[in-house]
Amino acid sequence: MARSIVALVGRPNVGKSTLFNRLAGEPLAIVDDIPGTTRDRLFATAEWSGVEFDIVDTGGIDPSAARAGREPLSIGSAEFIKEIRSQAELAIQDADAILFLVDAISGLTPADREVAQILRRKQQMVDGKPYPPVFLVVNKADSANLRAVASEFYELGMGEPYPISALHGTGTGDLLDDLIASLPKVEEAGEDDSVKIAIVGKPNAGKSSLLNRLVGEERAIVSPIPGTTRDAVDTRIEYNGVPITLIDTAGIRRRGKIEPGVEKYSVLRSLRAIERSDVALLMIDATTGITAQDTHIAGFILEAWKSAVVLVNKWDAVEKDSHTMAEYTARLRHELNFMDYVPILFISAKTGQRVDQVLPLALRVQEERLARLNTGTINRLIQEAQERHAPVVRGGRSLHIYYGTQVRSDPPTFLLFCNDPKLAHFSYLRFLENVFRKEYPFTGTPIRFVLKPRH
Incomplete structure (x- = not known):
């Protein structure tokens, strides 16, 4: 089920990253007294009263940059003011609720x-109705005198101010109670057995272009059905x-005029789609090569434990020889080394080259x-792995896995009983994963290991 998205916005240095870290429960955002430290958007999942939602931290919106002769507020990122504002405005556009921070x-x-x-x-921008809801958060209200200052922010006309201290957590409970009450309720859908x-x-x-090609195949029966993502319409086909x-x-666009540079930031939209999917088709532009944005989206696919196929599109526009595909594949494998199990398909949505292989591969x-x-089979693989490569000794002890079982699929999840889960190093679990994949490839699909001590 897709989670709601809450965006943290405001001018530079009002404490957005501090509040982000508090809601996330860990120091994910860099916090600094220099205005403009946060440039890119950061994402994390927060939970309050049993309700999970995604939070996005944005860089400070610096209105002074648009006015000649005014000193920019974003001292640490003065040269990135326009890009920071573009990302923040996209976060505002795609959020289900907004926390507007002031100081x-x-x-x-x-x-x-x-x-x-x-x-x-x-x-x-939506039928003249206030959407999404905005919560005016007066941060750094660490004392009674500072909390009293909150009343002056009524002048903004953004509703009742919420005086809080993101650093100490004061006042955040009332804010979060009202926040989750405002988030859209996701209706439980009926039984849907589609992939x-x-x-x-x-x-x-x-x-x-790919969607049009896939829908346009003669064997596909098409019908539009509403999705849970705002402005999105899912397409139901039978293959x-x-x-x-x-x-x-791709169909989700900013309402009104699209400002230059804004459209290249699409993580929020991809995040919603990934959460609702079984298999994600990660499209990469062959003419530009893999970018940091591509790897970010790939990382979200892995974090959501979704299966994936990498589609290198516009392959018809690339000058190539007999080695080009192999060299391109090697570069992709290097950049996506955390997803080396994912199949790669070179296509052209424009000409239809290999598009007929996309749905069979995804299925x-x-x-x-x-x-x-x-x-x-699982216990044979565990024994073989430990005989071939014994876990390293740490503090005079080493990991020993006694036995395991697969407790679920979608994705494949294995419960391993061991002497102490703390002794399990990431590199050894990666080695164990490779042993499992040699027995059964689990093509395009992540494998999850859950370690439990055997008493």
Whole structure:
């Protein structure tokens, strides 16, 4: 089930990253007193009263940059002001709720007023109704006197201020209670046995072209069904008797004019599609090669434990010889070394080259996702792995796995009983994964190991 997205916005140095870290429960964002430290958006999952939601930390919106002769607020990132604002505005656009942070110590500033004006304009973009809801958060209210300052922020016309201290956690409970009450309720869908395939990737990678090609195949029966992602319409097809739901992110565009540079930041949209999918088709533009944005999206696929296929699109536009494909594959494997089990397919959505292989490959990956190994095979592989390569000794002790069993598929999850899970190093679990994959490849699918002590 897709989680709601909550964006943290405000001018530089109001404590957005500090609040982000508190909600995430760990120090994921860099916190510094120099304004402009946060440039890119950061993502994490938060939970309150049993409700999970995704939070996105944005760089400070610096309205001063647009005015000649004014000193920028983002001292640490003055040369990136335009890009930071673009990312923050995209986060505002795609969020289900917004936490607008201001600073009780500094009081109400002209920059706060300008950010409030930006948010008011965004609120009127959906049928004239205030959406998404904005919560005015007065941060750094560490004392009674500073909490009293919160009343001056009524002037912004953004509703009742919430005085909090992100550093100490004061006041965050009331804020979170009201926040989760405002988040959209996801209706439980009826039984849907279709294979959910998400088409993800940075803009202009050819996602729309691929969707049109897949839907246009003669063997496909097409019907539109509403998705849970705002402005998205899933496409239901039937391929060789198998029901498939195609989840497209390409059709979600900013309302109104698209500002230069904004469209290249598409992680929020991809994140929603990935969470709802069984298999993600990660599209990469062959003419530009793999980028940091591509690897970020691949990382989200892995974190969500989804299966994947990498599609290198626009292959027709690449000058090549007999070695080009092999060299390109090697570069991809290097950049995506954390997903070396993922199949790679070189296609052209424009000409149709190898597009007929996309759905069969995705369905094969889904079958691998549902595969199960019997307990006898699992324990034979565990024994062989430990005989071939004994775990390293740490503090006079070494990991010993006694036996294991597969407790679920989708994705394949193995429960391993051992002497002490703390002795399990990441590198050894990776070695064990390779041993399992030699027995059964689990093509395109992550494998999860859960270690439990045997008493």
